[in-house]
Amino acid sequence: MFQSVDEVINRLAGENYICNREVATVVYLAAAMRKPILVEGPAGVGKTELGKVLSTALKLELIRLQCYEGLDEAKALYEWEYAKQLLYTQILKDKIGEILKGAQSLQAAVDSISQQDDVFFSDRFLLARPLLRAILAPQPTVLLIDEVDKSDTEFEAFLLEVLSDFQVSVPELGTLKAKHLPLVVLTSNNSREMSDALKRRCLHLYLDFPDPKRELEIIRLKVPEADANLSAEVVQLLHRLRKLDLKKRPSISEALDWIKALTLLNIKNLDDRLVAETMSTLMKYEADIRKAQEELAEYLRVRKAKDQSGAAESDKDLLH
Amino acid sequence: MLERILEFSRMLRQNGVRVSVSENMDAVRALELLGIADRTLFKSALRASLVKRSIDVEPFNRLFDLYFLGQGQSPRATEQELMAELGLTPEQFEKMLEQIREFLRRMDGEVSPLTRALLAGELAQVERMMFEAAEGELGEMTQWARGTGFIDQIAARFMLASIREEIEKFKMALARAGAEPRIPWISEKISEYAEQRLRELMRLAQRLLQREMQKKEAAVPGRRRSDDLSQKSFAYYTEEDIRRMSEVVTRLARRFKNLLSLRRRRARRGRLAVSATFRKNLQYGGVPFRIQLERRRKEKPQVVVLCDISDSVLNASRFMLQFVYSIQDLYTKVRSFVFVSDIGEVTRLFEEHELRQAVEMALRGDVIDVYSHSNFGRAFELFHRNYISAVTGKTTFVIIGDGRNNYNRANEWVVREIRQKAKQLIWLNPESRLTWGYGDSEMPRYAQYCDLVEECRNIEQLYKVIDRIAA
Numbered sequence: 001m002f003q004s005v006d007e008v009i010n011r012l013a014g015e016n017y018i019c020n021r022e023v024a025t026v027v028y029l030a031a032a033m034r035k036p037i038l039v040e041g042p043a044g045v046g047k048t049e050l051g052k053v054l055s056t057a058l059k060l061e062l063i064r065l066q067c068y069e070g071l072d073e074a075k076a077l078y079e080w081e082y083a084k085q086l087l088y089t090q091i092l093k094d095k096i097g098e099i100l101k102g103a104q105s106l107q108a109a110v111d112s113i114s115q116q117d118d119v120f121f122s123d124r125f126l127l128a129r130p131l132l133r134a135i136l137a138p139q140p141t142v143l144l145i146d147e148v149d150k151s152d153t154e155f156e157a158f159l160l161e162v163l164s165d166f167q168v169s170v171p172e173l174g175t176l177k178a179k180h181l182p183l184v185v186l187t188s189n190n191s192r193e194m195s196d197a198l199k200r201r202c203l204h205l206y207l208d209f210p211d212p213k214r215e216l217e218i219i220r221l222k223v224p225e226a227d228a229n230l231s232a233e234v235v236q237l238l239h240r241l242r243k244l245d246l247k248k249r250p251s252i253s254e255a256l257d258w259i260k261a262l263t264l265l266n267i268k269n270l271d272d273r274l275v276a277e278t279m280s281t282l283m284k285y286e287a288d289i290r291k292a293q294e295e296l297a298e299y300l301r302v303r304k305a306k307d308q309s310g311a312a313e314s315d316k317d318l319l320h
Numbered sequence: 321m322l323e324r325i326l327e328f329s330r331m332l333r334q335n336g337v338r339v340s341v342s343e344n345m346d347a348v349r350a351l352e353l354l355g356i357a358d359r360t361l362f363k364s365a366l367r368a369s370l371v372k373r374s375i376d377v378e379p380f381n382r383l384f385d386l387y388f389l390g391q392g393q394s395p396r397a398t399e400q401e402l403m404a405e406l407g408l409t410p411e412q413f414e415k416m417l418e419q420i421r422e423f424l425r426r427m428d429g430e431v432s433p434l435t436r437a438l439l440a441g442e443l444a445q446v447e448r449m450m451f452e453a454a455e456g457e458l459g460e461m462t463q464w465a466r467g468t469g470f471i472d473q474i475a476a477r478f479m480l481a482s483i484r485e486e487i488e489k490f491k492m493a494l495a496r497a498g499a500e501p502r503i504p505w506i507s508e509k510i511s512e513y514a515e516q517r518l519r520e521l522m523r524l525a526q527r528l529l530q531r532e533m534q535k536k537e538a539a540v541p542g543r544r545r546s547d548d549l550s551q552k553s554f555a556y557y558t559e560e561d562i563r564r565m566s567e568v569v570t571r572l573a574r575r576f577k578n579l580l581s582l583r584r585r586r587a588r589r590g591r592l593a594v595s596a597t598f599r600k601n602l603q604y605g606g607v608p609f610r611i612q613l614e615r616r617r618k619e620k621p622q623v624v625v626l627c628d629i630s631d632s633v634l635n636a637s638r639f640m641l642q643f644v645y646s647i648q649d650l651y652t653k654v655r656s657f658v659f660v661s662d663i664g665e666v667t668r669l670f671e672e673h674e675l676r677q678a679v680e681m682a683l684r685g686d687v688i689d690v691y692s693h694s695n696f697g698r699a700f701e702l703f704h705r706n707y708i709s710a711v712t713g714k715t716t717f718v719i720i721g722d723g724r725n726n727y728n729r730a731n732e733w734v735v736r737e738i739r740q741k742a743k744q745l746i747w748l749n750p751e752s753r754l755t756w757g758y759g760d761s762e763m764p765r766y767a768q769y770c771d772l773v774e775e776c777r778n779i780e781q782l783y784k785v786i787d788r789i790a791a
Contacts, residue, residue: 005354005361022364029350029365040374083609090607190374193571199372200340206374247674287674 001031001058001183017046017053018210018218026205027054036163036184038148038199041207043189044251050207051144051185060183061137064144065130067151073158077168079127085120121172131162132176140180149188153195160198212239215252222256226263233270234259237299241292247285250292258282271300321356322348328387329370335383337376343369362388402516406509416509417441427493435486438517446521483521487514568779569639572786573646622653622714624742626703628721629683630660630694636750636777640720641679643782645670655710659699659721664688665707694724696762697731704734708741717742720776722751723763730762732769739769748776748785 002008008024008031019027027050030037039047055062065076089096099116103109128136134143148156162168166178186202188194210218212235219231234255242249250258258281265274276293283289325347329339346369354361363384371380403413421440424431437445491511596612604610625644629637641658648654648670656666664687670678683690711717717738739745747766749756753775756763767773774785 021360022367025354025361025364026368029353029368032353033346033349035346038372086607086609193373196338196340196372200342202372203346203368204372205368206377245674245676 002028004028011057012053015053015057016221017049017057018214018221019050020210020214023050023205023207026203030203031183033203034181036186036202037205038186038188038194038202039205039207040188040190042209042249042251044253045207045209046252047187047207048144048146051142051146051187054183054185055142055144058142058183061139061141062144063130063134063137063141063182064146066146067148067155069150069152071151071155073155074129076129076131076155076158077162078129078132078170080121081125081127085125088120088125123173126170126173132168134182135162135166135168135176135178137182138179141182143182143184145184145186147189148186148198149191149194156195156198160195160201163198163201209242209249209252212236215239215255218252219256219259223259223263226259227268230262230268230270231259234262237270237296240299241282241295244291244295246283246288246291248283248288250282254282254284270296321351324387325351325366328366328383331383331387332370332376332380335379337371337379338373339370343372346370402513402520405516406512408509416513420510420513423490423494427490430493431486431490432483435483435490438483438521439487439490439514441517446524484518487518490514569642570646572779572782573643573650622712623647623651623655623716623718624710625654625656625718626663626699626720627656627658628660628694628696628719629658629690630721631690632694632724633722633750634683637720638679638683640748640750641682642675644720645675645678655707657703657707658682658687659694659696659703660688660690661692661695661698662688663699663702663706693726694721695728696721696723696725696766697729700731700734704737708737711738711741713741713743715742717745718748719746719766719770720748720750722749722761723747723756723766724751724760725762727760730765732762732765735766735769739771744771745769746771746785747773748782749773750777751775752777 002011005021005024005028008028009019009021012019012024012027026037029035039050041047051064052062054060096113096116099112100109103112126132130143134141145159148159151159163184166181167175169175209215215238216231216235219226219235220228223231238250238255258278261278261281262275265278267274276296279289279292279296283292326344329344329347332339347366350365350369351362354365356362366384367377367380371377403410406413408416417440424436424440431439434446434449437449491514494510591614593612593614596614597608597610598606600610600612601608625647627637627640627644629641637658644654644656648656648667654667656670657663658666666678666682666687669681669687672678673681681687685691719735735745747770749763751761755761756767763773772785772788774781774788776782776785
């Protein structure tokens with residue numbers, strides 16, 4: 001799929017996704033070794049996005065399975081379309097009557113109807129859910145299993161079986177084996193520790209907040225209309241904010257929202273009075289907002305002091 | 321390379337990182353694909369295939385640096401230092417190196433490869449050679465090399481004496497040949513240069529030895545820190561432990577919630593409700609299109625927590641308060657109280673402040689006087705007088721405390737009454753079970769009214785308790 005690590009970086013960048021070499025290495029290895037990637041990290045650093053972008057970069061179909069408490073095989077793998085089966089038996093009542101006409105005894109009737117049960121347990125009535133769709137797909141796909149930590153341990157165990165050899169057995173149909181191994185991306189917010197067995201089968205990728213340089217790149221890419229100076233300042237501020245003890249640290253997506261808001265309001269500088277007021281797009285908790293505003297004030301104070309001393313020095317330069 | 325990977329993963333295991341055979345195989349396959357030339361690629365490939373838990377990342381990084389770094393990373397920096405020290409520009413330096421190399425060629429056979437590489441400034445190669453030399457022999461050496469004569473030992477081991485000799489020889493040969501008269505600074509600089517190089521070699525050897533020793537130390541099977549923490553009694557927590565605790569606590573609380581919600585969900589998914597199914601499907605002519613399941617009443621757990629914050633259980637209550645705080649964060653109906661001799665509600669305090677601050681405030685005495693002697697009986701009586709309405713049939717009541725009453729009146733009738741009103745009553749005691757009932761401990765008296773009394777002295781026990789509560 002990819003020839004080299006650099007190609008991964010370039011092709012993902014082509015889809016507006018900026019990643020560092022470490023991320024690219026894992027992606028490259030996963031594609032080459034046919035191993036699932038387990039992506040962990042704080043909320044809003046682009047874990048899900050990685051899966052989506054991979055599918056567009058590789059021009060493969062994206063099959064997404066969103067996990068939640070109580071997700072079971074029927075929702076993830078396949079289900080018989082019970083209502084449709086019933087509907088058909090009702091519509092075909094006469095036909096069934098015909099088949100049963102010749103039967104002398106109950107035994108004979110059951111025999112002749114059981115010869116027909118293949119009709120009702122065939123692909124026609126099989127409702128393929130994401131996992132089965134990924135297995136049956138005629139082309140390779142990208143399978144995104146989102147927030148796998150939200151699922152129950154039973155489901156995790158089941159997932160393990162599917163991920164290790166990509167085949168499932170449907171009792172009525174036999175074993176179905178994948179024609180192409182999909183590229184699997186699992187994301188986790190670490191709300192519970194995944195089992196060792198699952199982790200063993202995956203390559204592990206920890207996505208963290210990007211460094212300021214990379215974050216600036218991301219902002220330029222996603223919000224090109226933003227003021228360059230402002231973005232640089234925002235990135236610096238974000239970096240400081242993330243070091244604070246917050247309930248929820250500002251994510252990349254929230255940062256992008258904030259920049260967009262600032263740009264819409266035509267703000268060019270963090271000094272603006274409106275900046276503190278728009279912080280609610282960045283922070284989602286009252287206490288966090290308060291802290292962030294304090295940090296903003298502090299940041300501005302330090303910057304001002306620096307500017308002044310810088311100005312004083314340049315004055316000195318002029319004197320000489 | 322394979323051996324080094326295996327040795328590295330052995331080291332990881334000894335430091336508590338779980339590495340399986342299949343993960344080792346993955347690492348090797350990954351390296352086959354990527355090669356080992358690029359250090360960052362190399363590291364991320366190993367990390368992706370060997371390290372799967374975020375708490376393992378830090379030991380991995382540490383061990384990786386210890387094990388793989390130090391080779392070939394320094395030459396550039398030292399070269400610049402050297403230039404500065406000799407007071408040469410890069411061009412001059414280059415010229416001098418050329419001279420030296422030229423001369424070394426002429427002296428072919430008289431100097432050993434190590435000296436040759438050293439003088440020619442091929443530090444990476446020097447390091448590799450020394451590394452190879454160290455590999456086999458350092459093992460026994462490290463045990464006795466720590467005492468006096470450390471440097472001498474290294475010198476002897478790496479035959480530095482003979483290298484020094486060879487360098488002297490080189491300098492003499494240089495002097496005889498008279499170098500290049502056209503560039504007068506070269507001959508004097510060269511001997512200085514050789515000295516510097518020799519010192520560098522010394523440093524290198526020292527570093528190598530240290531690294532080798534650290535590696536040995538890292539390989540000593542030490543108990544894992546987080547496991548340590550989970551079995552350590554709260555009473556012995558250090559500052560560092562307390563700082564790390566909060567993350568463990570949040571996870572515990574989440575587990576508590578997960579378990580409860582799991583139970584709720586199972587309950588919601590009832591059995592087939594036959595009569596409801598018939599009724600519903602009458603519209604389809606009695607053919608059961610839509611299946612009806614029995615519905616059960618959703619139950620929102622209510623929790624009331626009483627936490628002893630007297631001096632005797634200070635560390636434990638700090639931990640427990642964090643736990644209580646996290647629970648309150650996750651549930652809507654939690655009321656939290658702290659007591660010593662008075663009792664005070666901290667629900668609001670926990671709602672309005674963030675974790676660390678809230679816990680500090682509670683322990684500092686913002687709510688109640690924390691310097692009095694604990695008096696469970698009085699606190700219970702006060703609770704009964706002021707807050708008993710908080711206890712309903714849905715309440716899970718949790719008392720955290722050691723039950724040491726300072727020989728005051730026990731007032732166990734309050735506990736009995738709470739037991740009658742509440743759904744369940746749980747008592748967690750941060751003291752060892754063996755000491756219950758001795759001295760001023762009133763545990764047996766209180767315990768008779770509790771549904772569950774557990775010793776809860778460390779995280780592991782708390783884990784178990786949570787499992788039992790939720791089961």
